[in-house]
Amino acid sequence: MTTTFGDIAGQEAACSSLLKNIRRDKVASAYLFKGPDGTGKTLAARIFAKALLCSGDKEAGPVPCGACRSCVMFEAGSHPDFFSVSREGAVEYGKSGATIIVEQMRDLISSLSLKSYMGGRKVAVIHGAETMKDSPENAFLKTLEEPPPDVVIILVTDSPSALLPTIISRCRQVPFTPMEPSRLADVLEKRLGASAEEAFRAAILAEGCVGRALGGATEGVREVDDEAAGLMARMAQMPADEVMGFAEKWKKRERKDLPILLERMAEILRMSQSRNSAIPSDIMKKLLAGFGGAPGDRAEECFDMLMEAISASALNPNVQLFLEALIFDMQSVLQRGHRIGTKRY
Ligand SMILES: [Zn+2]
Numbered sequence: 349m350t351t352t353f354g355d356i357a358g359q360e361a362a363c364s365s366l367l368k369n370i371r372r373d374k375v376a377s378a379y380l381f382k383g384p385d386g387t388g389k390t391l392a393a394r395i396f397a398k399a400l401l402c403s404g405d406k407e408a409g410p411v412p413c414g415a416c417r418s419c420v421m422f423e424a425g426s427h428p429d430f431f432s433v434s435r436e437g438a439v440e441y442g443k444s445g446a447t448i449i450v451e452q453m454r455d456l457i458s459s460l461s462l463k464s465y466m467g468g469r470k471v472a473v474i475h476g477a478e479t480m481k482d483s484p485e486n487a488f489l490k491t492l493e494e495p496p497p498d499v500v501i502i503l504v505t506d507s508p509s510a511l512l513p514t515i516i517s518r519c520r521q522v523p524f525t526p527m528e529p530s531r532l533a534d535v536l537e538k539r540l541g542a543s544a545e546e547a548f549r550a551a552i553l554a555e556g557c558v559g560r561a562l563g564g565a566t567e568g569v570r571e572v573d574d575e576a577a578g579l580m581a582r583m584a585q586m587p588a589d590e591v592m593g594f595a596e597k598w599k600k601r602e603r604k605d606l607p608i609l610l611e612r613m614a615e616i617l618r619m620s621q622s623r624n625s626a627i628p629s630d631i632m633k634k635l636l637a638g639f640g641g642a643p644g645d646r647a648e649e650c651f652d653m654l655m656e657a658i659s660a661s662a663l664n665p666n667v668q669l670f671l672e673a674l675i676f677d678m679q680s681v682l683q684r685g686h687r688i689g690t691k692r693y
Contacts, residue, residue, distance in 0.1 A: 380521050
């Protein structure tokens with residue numbers, strides 16, 4: 349089965365407009381796919397590139413067809429008229445891979461100026477386009493101003509504001525937006541066979557970004573998600589020995605997991621306070637059982653504490669003591685309305 353636009357969840361507007369561009373033969377010479385990480389931009393750029401090169405019937409059947417010579421070569425990674433540039437590729441030039449470098453852009457520009465091998469279009473995808481530094485951007489600007497015939501360039505970025513306005517203005521913009529949590533939860537229920545509660549929890553934690561919710565999160569991160577949700581649900585009722593047990597267990601975890609735990613806790617709290625949250629209240633209630641009936645200002649104070657804790661977690665604290673102090677302090681805020689001491693994390 350070939351991958352088509354229908355496989356990109358929650359981006360119907362972007363996908364149908366791209367498909368229309370192809371079917372009506374109104375393809376622009378440059379596109380800007382923009383939106384947060386995990387919204388499907390990268391997959392969409394791949395499918396769009398493959399569809400632009402596909403020689404199959406665009407009216408009937410799937411687009412791209414998945415069966416023509418072009419599609420087969422594309423899948424094999426050997427399509428001679430397809431180019432992909434990313435900062436990781438800078439490593440092949442002996443550079444760090446932190447940004448796209450001028451040599452990569454020079455090579456791309458020269459490849460795009462040659463005739464197409466297969467006699468059709470030439471397509472280039474530039475991943476993380478915001479990492480093009482000044483000089484590659486300038487060299488590239490000329491190509492965008494006077495694009496060679498039948499060349500389509502797709503820029504993909506999660507921070508469009510970091511691109512030069514002159515580049516942005518030359519591209520057809522295609523926004524990718526996070527899904528409403530309730531819609532994402534539906535997708536997760538269907539694709540993962542998850543329970544409604546699990547699906548909602550994952551949707552909240554992924555902030556509506558399907559890629560993050562589906563495969564983006566590694567096993568370890570998912571485990572941290574579970575622990576964050578469990579902790580938030582039991583926060584107010586946890587007896588002291590359980591708090592200490594939790595903190596002790598975390599002593600053995602990898603240090604990098606600590607800020608993830610804190611961020612997930614903050615995210616659950618943030619969603620619970622957002623008025624237009626699309627999450628059914630019974631599910632939110634379960635997630636936040638530990639905060640049962642806490643006045644909004646107490647929940648807000650807990651959120652502030654988590655924000656402070658996230659910054660402080662970068663200072664390599666003793667994880668066990670850090671978590672004990674934070675949880676006891678949050679419990680004190682929930683029950684009594686103030687912190688135990690004057691400690692700021
Ligand atoms: Zn094809």
